[in-house]
Amino acid sequence: MTATAPPTRPSTRTLHTVTVPRRRHAGRRIALVVSVTWIALLATLALVADLLPLPGIDEPVGGPSLPPFSGEGPLLGTDAIGRDVATRLIYGIRISLAVGIGATVIALVIGVLLGLIAANARGKIEALINVLADTVLSFPPLLLLMALATVVVPGVPTLVFALGFLFVPPFLRLTRSAALAQMNRDYITAARTLGAGRARIVFRELLPNSIQPVVSYAVVVIAVIIVIEGSLSFLGVGVPPPAPSWGSMIASGKDNLSRAPYLIVAPSLMIFLTVLSFNTVGDHLRRRLSGTGAA
Amino acid sequence: ACSTSGDPAPAGPASATGDPVAGGDATIILGVEAVRGLDPALLFNLTPSGDANRMAAIYDVLFWSDASTGEVHGQLGDSLEPDVDGTVWTMSLHPDIVFTDGTPLDAAAVVANYERIQDPATASPLAGLLEGATFAVVDETTLTIELTEPNLQFDKIVATSFTHIGSPTAMAEDPDYANNPVGAGPFVLEEWVRDDHMTLVRNPDYFQEGLPYLDSITFTPLRDPTQRINTVQTGAAHAAVPGSELAFKQAATDAGLALTTAPAGGGPVLMFNTQTAPFNDLRARQAVQLALNIDELTSVVDPGSSAPDSLYGPESAFHPGDSIFVEHDAEAAQALFSELAADGNPVSFTVTMPQSGFFTRTAEYLQSRLAQYDDVTVQIETLDNATLDERVFRKQDYQMSAQIVPVTDPEPNLAKLLQTGGQTNYMGFSDPELDAALDSGRASVDEKERTAAYATVEEIVVAQVPILPIRNQESFTVHAKSLHGLTLHGDGSLLYDRLWLNAE
Amino acid sequence: MPLLEVSDLTKRFKVPGGSVEAVSGVSFSLERGETLALVGESGCGKSTTGRALLGAPGPDEGTIVLDGVTLSDRAASRRRDVQMIFQDARASLNPRRRVRDLVAEGLRIAGVPRAETRTRVDAMLRAVGLDPDRVGDRRAAEFSGGQCQRIAIARAMVMEPQVLVCDEPVASLDVSVQAQVVNLLQDMKESYGLAMLFISHDLSVVRSISDRVAVMYLGRVVEIGGVDELYENPGHPYTRALLDSVPAPDPAAPSRGAALTGDLPSPMSPPSGCRFRTRCPLAQDVCATETPTLRRTAAGQLAACHFSELVAA
Amino acid sequence: MRATRIRSRPALARAAHLAAVVLLVTLAATALTDLMPGSPGSVILGPGATAQQIADFDAAHGYDQPLFARYVQWLGAALTGDLGTSIQTNQPVAEVLLQRLPVTLELTVLALLLSLLIAVPAAVYAASRANGVFDRIMSSLASGFLSIPVFVVGVVLVYVLAVSTRWFPVAGWAPLSAGLGENLRFAFVPVLALALGEFPAFYRLLRGDVITTLREDFVRTATVRGLPRAYILLRHVLRPSSFSLITVAAVAFGRLLAGSIVIESLFALPGLGSLALQSIPAKDVPMIQGIVVLVAVTYVLINAAVDIAYTFLDPRTRR
Amino acid sequence: MTLDSQADLRESGSADALLRVEDARCAIPTGRGDVKALGGVDLELRAGEVLGVVGESGSGKSTLAGFIIGALAPGAQSTGSVILEGQDLRSLPSETARRVRGRRIGIVFQDPMMALNPVVPIGRQVTEAAMFNLGLSRAEAKAKAVGLLRQVGIPDPERRLRHYPHQFSGGMRQRITIAMALVCDPDILIADEPTTALDVTVQRQILDLLARLARERSLAMIMVSHDLSVIAGRTDTIAVMYGGYVVESGPTVEVFRNPRHPYTRALLRAIPRIDGSRHARLEAIPGSPPDLTLLGTGCPFAPRCPNALPLCADVMPAVSHPHGGRTLRCHNPVPEGA
């Protein structure tokens, strides 16, 4: 449909898409600012956690399951073992973010590379990459994670690699379709007519122009993975103790739901706010970059 | 004894509602599915939340041991008596018991069951317990069992491991016997949809006239313990076995449910691998023993449970009365830790635990409390059951781990655990004196001698610390107030002939 | 010897459900300093022909000889002698790169030293009417269509090509800006002695810029000749219809001739014989069976029509 | 117009693709179980078994052979429809799978339907009044549910809908043979839990696509021709906005089919998830392979079906 | 009606205008600031008249069309009135106004591919408005659609009702959108660049078709185009737009013969002519079109204007009415007859 399109005059279409009344932005902008602040706060806390005057993550500070804000025990109470909930939440940032960001980065790097190769090579190599992607996609993910948990020592690195691996196909596909859309653009042709080699075209022309949707998607994937990590703890294949991931805190608090519901409230809230923030940022990036989904 | 019922005639709170009435369908929630079927020779998950309850309903029991005291009572069997030194045991059965396929449950059937277990082709995990034993049918209801060495406590082994008898005909003829069990118990398997439900209906030919009371029993597996209690609470089931965590007792009581419990001895114990560093050094084991405050551990890790004060349960004849367990002593513990560190052998170890709530919490507790001492470091490793089996139980590739050892009577579990080369002696522990004491406890007819022997056992365990008991065992079933006649046997499963429901 | 000699150029594309012969057997030549216009309706193969000269993608059949050298896919360095300006200038510029980098790209690939690149780029930017110091560090997305077209021209010209292929360079521009770009191209051509292949569907612009015109219809050249002869005395009914369809910017001008009927046939199954016959007012039975070849007309150009002498009437 | 439009691939290429994927997936499943510690024998026979017993058991089940030989053997049998026998339960794998599939399938289909039932009207309405009160509420709800692990949703739903109100059962399953009403009563809470996890993605996607479509010229044309708003949304906007939704729903279908383990375990549903949960620790290789094949084949078939569905939805892909 | 009498009526503030646009202003907020797409436009259309609106890209032509048909960009703020036979459509309740417009005003857009829903058969797209606005039954609407499609030159219309837009060529699609615009028998047809997306030969067909239909149905028509050549031969009156204003308007012949606004004049000179001479240098207009977000208070053409006075940069000239039914917005117009 590209080739048969008759010559058209410049259209104002591109401009039309940015049309959103500013006043309505206000709420969204506040949400964005709050989200970015929250993520920045988390990042800071994760970095300086060791410098803060906190008890150790495995150090008992009071009786078990003390409620938060009760006056007895620490501010956010203690968990079932009597450890400080606040401390564990803060150290939990490291794990949840490490898993979320780590896995996303792995998926992104591999996915983007394969996606670019697929878009460029076409033919047999593309078919092979498609088979691999569908293989990963059609392998029951939880089965893989559970099986993997028995093969290698469960832990953050394992989780990061496994989840990263599972998320390669979506990145691959996104990159491929973004790259394919660029492949027909004249600036690629122009570069080719100037004698640019394949690598130069892929990395100088294609990559920078197809990476944007991938990056905004990645932010959303971070959020998705944080939630998945939470669910994995329920099946016992999440982060092993005593490392305090938010998911494992919820999973261990779940059995106590009737007596100490606050034990799952705090980590749930952390996941909730963090995931919400990443989603907000992701949405914002997507809107900024694509101009769709606005309004 | 059980708190709600111990005697065949129900006593306690349940009796307030009157005499048993016949009829009714009960649903009972268990923790896991009988994945591998219900062949008594292939007993695996013989825990109350697993196969033990199903087996008891289908096969009934020859003999049962009281879940609290370990006393052995007859059911399908009448008596089980040793000769003087306990080498030859004579078992007599109730007359005229028939399996639900019509074949008789007689002495020959029992022998056939036991010989099948011995047959290597069966690959029964129980084979070891019957190694070398020979059986003889005396008459239709009597048989003898000759052991290779004297064991005056063999009745307890029979009551826990060889108490379910299946129809030899069915076993021989049905290649898929495990999925189509035929017993002589109070109920007959009618329908089994795996992971959904197993329906049993009343056995009209049950040997006790008028029993069972119930028309049917449905077992449903439910993995999540909280959900098991929820189900009983909402009336969708009559009873549930929430599992080994005692904290659920509280949840059940809060939900207005009844509890039937049987406090016993033993329970979860920490195991020290005495074959490798650091716990090949007695001081390291002692240091941990001194460092931990078991009372606190119990209340933190499993609120609602109690700390053990002996290897033997509070109702056990062998309970010493005054505890000889070592008191928590932080300073002494620190001294030992420091001493070991000074020797160049600091106590640094990994605790390897199953991925269940209780054990994981125990590990975390351990780590958090030992973290307060200098010169100790603890790592945690949680493994799924298969890996745990492989690493800890088979290869003994661990430093500290845990297992649950119910000790209603020292025989057979305590012996298996502590004797040199014992079946569950994964600690690699060996102490001749202890072995002698166990042998004498097993072989002795004299109660005094037994008491003395087991007192010695306890002293050695406290001094040598191959294991460290961390919680009292207590079997319990959560049930609706309408369900009566709960009798806990063995590790805490029910006897199904006497269960009854009153219409509410 | 002409600078560029294209003979029997054929290019096919695979499309869902078959293949399209976008260009079939097109031949033409281009002298030094000459401008040849390629006109025709949408989809007739103009761009495909233009792109084939650059090997983007190269032709399936036919030869392209530039200055005596046959351009094969491998003669990459010679390819720099042919440069292209695209219809949508903005789309032909990588939006994430700075103007200076865009223009310098070809020189860098060719291995021209850094300092020389810089001076040549700046000089060329100035030549197209942009101030290198003001625009050099900005990105293409910040410029208007006309400015983008200037950047694209600079990028092509800095390579000092012998042939410049302009694929509808002004079609996307406003009238007031269009004139600026057309004039710039004229200037470039004159000062660098370029040969130009000017692809357009706008016959008015073509008239003002080209020396010779080739009219394409469904992948074939139906008429080729000097611009004045062709405009005054078209030798092919299609050329005639095209000229008649162009509206005059004059309310008083009478509309000429009758409008063509029907639409362009599907390029996947072009009509037999003369491809224009389905819309041709002069069509006879012979047109369906015999493919007309290019023949010289009375006015001097070449036309592929069995009845070219009737066209003028 | 939209990038998600997929050109239908030739049937042969598609079949080859499917075969390759299924081969790879099953090979991976076999290899993975091979990497797990212990052998089937050691798991099945338990810690008490002797090394000899284990070796005998493994040999009897063919696990002494190298991975590849075993795989080829399995594949040969599988091609004739024989998926082997479960090591753990001795049941034929195919039979067990057939028994489990309806539960998971019903769960998946209902969850998908319910989530679409929530997402589609909400998204269309919200998009047509973008930034309105409804839009804001729905978007926050969607973000909220996106941010909660599914088991937390499940646990809370149990408390609200089962334990405190007793409207629905806490757990368990009633097959369709027990009557539709009963079946739905048991299915509702788990289905709702799954649907609440899925709908946000659908909602957000569709909302965005509807907003994009609303900017299309043909919508403007329809508006200025005086057509009623609701008619335009239904006739003109929904269909061209639903292409990506269908792709994503297909992926969700595959994911649910394989991934409702958490919910199946929480609600004790006799589906593929609980089967997987039992089979993995037990190293029940034939069963694991069976589950993987089933899920993979369904996944690939669903995606092929979606490719075909495009043809019906989008006339432009038709020949 | 002669040109002169038309001009007279106009000057007397004609009451018989079918459609009148008064002081149309429109600002579209964007991330970079408000785009002043219309700065105050007045326009008149009489029954049977063809009005050409011409101007370069971004000059506000489409916005003006949108203003008339009530379809501005979301969030756009607009004032002014659209008076159809004495009734101000913009003061009616929006639902009513939309129905009135749907009935009385038909519109054809630039790109027929975009204006047709790709997944709905064209039969439905043509008939639906008739069913809703005229209350026709399905069968009646269908009969009407068949007739219309035949009228616009779609062969075999009964069969083709079931086809989808992509199964038609560009020219046929544009014919279909014209049929869609005519299905409610409107009095006014607005054609916003109806042929820009089409080839010259097809453009000719469509323009001829529009002219024929306007004549046969005595339609009043507003033809929007950036191409003076398209407008030249086919309109009665013309309005030249620049930067959101109508800078000059009047009878087409007059404006072409004697452009008074410097922009109109420059534009006419910049157009290449098919009958022009070879290598004739075009007269380019320096500079580039205005950025409507940065518009000051002055004349938007001032920066490019050869006649600009210092005043022009600050004050937008008011509408003046030189004779002959023309309007002009210029402080320093080209002298008449120059």
Ligand SMILES: Nc1ncnc2c1ncn2[C@@H]1O[C@H](COP(=O)(O)OP(=O)(O)OP(=O)(O)O)[C@@H](O)[C@H]1O
């Ligand atoms: N990459 C391609 N894949 C498939 N078909 C193509 C491709 N490029 C061009 N075509 C087809 O080849 C034919 C000629 O296309 P080309 O772009 O050369 O025409 P054109 O004369 O430049 O048209 P326009 O005026 O619209 O630019 C058309 O039918 C088009 O559909």
Ligand SMILES: Nc1ncnc2c1ncn2[C@@H]1O[C@H](COP(=O)(O)OP(=O)(O)OP(=O)(O)O)[C@@H](O)[C@H]1O
């Ligand atoms: N939805 C919108 N969002 C932002 N700006 C807009 C929007 N619609 C129009 N504009 C701006 O308003 C001005 C007038 O646009 P309009 O589409 O009316 O111009 P036009 O004369 O029709 O141009 P063209 O010939 O390109 O169609 C332009 O500057 C344009 O960028």
Ligand SMILES: [Mg+2]
């Ligand atoms: Mg082209």
Ligand SMILES: [Mg+2]
């Ligand atoms: Mg416009």
